[in-house]
Amino acid sequence: MEALEEAELCFPHINTSCRRTTGPYVETMLTYTVLSCITILTVILNLLVIISISHFKISVVSVLIFSDFRQLHTTTNVLLLSLAVADFLVGFLQMPLLLLQNQGCWFLGDILCVMHYFFASLFLNVSVGSMVLISVDRYIAICNPMFYTIRVTLTRVKLCVCLCWIFSGVHASWILRDVLKQPDMYNTCYGSCVVVIGFAEGLVDIIATFLGPILIIAILYLRVFVVAVSQARAMRSHIAVVTVERSQTVKAMKSEIKAARTLGIVLLVFLVCVCPYYCFTFASETALLGASYSLIMLWLAYLNSTFNPGIYVFFYPWARKTIKHIFTLQILQPGSREVSVM
Numbered sequence: 001m002e003a004l005e006e007a008e009l010c011f012p013h014i015n016t017s018c019r020r021t022t023g024p025y026v027e028t029m030l031t032y033t034v035l036s037c038i039t040i041l042t043v044i045l046n047l048l049v050i051i052s053i054s055h056f057k058i059s060v061v062s063v064l065i066f067s068d069f070r071q072l073h074t075t076t077n078v079l080l081l082s083l084a085v086a087d088f089l090v091g092f093l094q095m096p097l098l099l100l101q102n103q104g105c106w107f108l109g110d111i112l113c114v115m116h117y118f119f120a121s122l123f124l125n126v127s128v129g130s131m132v133l134i135s136v137d138r139y140i141a142i143c144n145p146m147f148y149t150i151r152v153t154l155t156r157v158k159l160c161v162c163l164c165w166i167f168s169g170v171h172a173s174w175i176l177r178d179v180l181k182q183p184d185m186y187n188t189c190y191g192s193c194v195v196v197i198g199f200a201e202g203l204v205d206i207i208a209t210f211l212g213p214i215l216i217i218a219i220l221y222l223r224v225f226v227v228a229v230s231q232a233r234a235m236r237s238h239i240a241v242v243t244v245e246r247s248q249t250v251k252a253m254k255s256e257i258k259a260a261r262t263l264g265i266v267l268l269v270f271l272v273c274v275c276p277y278y279c280f281t282f283a284s285e286t287a288l289l290g291a292s293y294s295l296i297m298l299w300l301a302y303l304n305s306t307f308n309p310g311i312y313v314f315f316y317p318w319a320r321k322t323i324k325h326i327f328t329l330q331i332l333q334p335g336s337r338e339v340s341v342m
Contacts, residue, residue, distance in 0.1 A: 010105035010191035018189040021104035042091030045309035049084040052322035083130040087305035106193035110183035113193035125168035139220040273304035
C-alpha cells in the first residue's frame with residue numbers, strides 16, 4: 001500500500017511531493033502522441049515559412065524598381081515573419097514544456113516554471129501585436145493605396161516589429177512581476193507549476209492583449225471590407241474598357257484584396273483559438289494558469305501557431321513555390337535567392 005502511494009507521487013522520495021493525475025493508459029498515450037505530432041508539425045511548418053521569407057527576401061527587394069506591388073509583399077512579409085517566429089518558438093519551446101507536465105508533474109524546477117509562463121505570455125502578446133500591425137498594414141494598403149509606399153516603409157515596419165517584441169516582454173514582466181521575484185510563491189507541493197495572476201493584472205491583460213486589439217482589428221477590417229467591396233464592384237463595371245495600364249492596376253488591386261481576405265482568415269482563426277482561453281481567464285476571479293482546465297485552454301491557444309503556416313501554404317502561391325524549392329533542395333544551388341517566386 002505504501003509502495004502504491006509512492007508510485008502516485010511525482011517525486012516518490014520527497015514527502016511534500018505532488019500527486020500524479022493518473023488516467024487510462026490508452027487515453028493518456030493517445031493524447032501524448034497527438035500532442036507530440038502537433039508540436040512537431042508546428043515547428044516544421046513555421047520553420048518552412050521562416051526560411052521561405054528569409055531566403056527569398058533579396059529576390060523580392062531586387063525587383064522593387066519594377067513594381068510597387070513587390071514592395072507591398074515585402075513589408076507585409078516582415079510582419080508575417082515576426083508572426084512565424086513567434087509561432088515557431090511556441091512549437092519549439094512552449095509545447096514541449098507543456099508535454100513535460102505529463103500527469104500534472106513539473107520536473108524542471110520553479111525558475112523554469114515561471115520562465116515557461118513568461119514566454120507563453122510574451123509569444124501570445126507578440127502574436128496579438130502582429131495581428132494588429134497586419135490589420136493596420138491592410139487598412140492602409142486598401143483604403144489609402146496612394147500613400148502606402150510613403151507611409152509603410154521597410155524601416156518603419158521593422159521598427160514596429162521591434163517595438164512589438166519589446167512591449168510584449170515588458171507587459172509579460174509586469175503581469176508576472178511577483179512570481180519572477182519569488183518563483184515558488186504559489187506552489188502548494190513539490191513538483192507543481194502554478195502561476196497566479198491577480199484580478200487587476202488579469203483585467204489589464206485582457207484589455208491590453210485581447211479586448212483592445214479585437215476592437216481595433218474589427219474596426220479596421222470592417223472599413224477594409226467596405227472599401228474592398230466597392231472596389232470589386234468598380235472593377236467589374238469597368239473591366240471591359242480598361243487599358244493595359246488600367247489592367248495592371250486592377251490586377252494589383254485584386255491581389256491586395258485577396259491578401260486582405262487571407263490575412264482576415266488568419267485573424268479569424270486566431271480569435272477562435274484564443275477566445276476560449278481569455279473567456280476562461282475573465283470568468284475566473286484569478287487566472288490559475290497551472291490548473292488542468294487552463295492547460296487545455298493553453299493548448300487550444302497554441303494550436304493557432306499550427307494553423308497559421310497552414311493558411312499561408314494554402315492561400316499564398318509564393319509560399320507553395322518556396323516550400324517546393326526547400327523540399328527539392330533547390331535553395332542550396334547558387335543563385336537560388338534571386339529566383340522569382342512571386
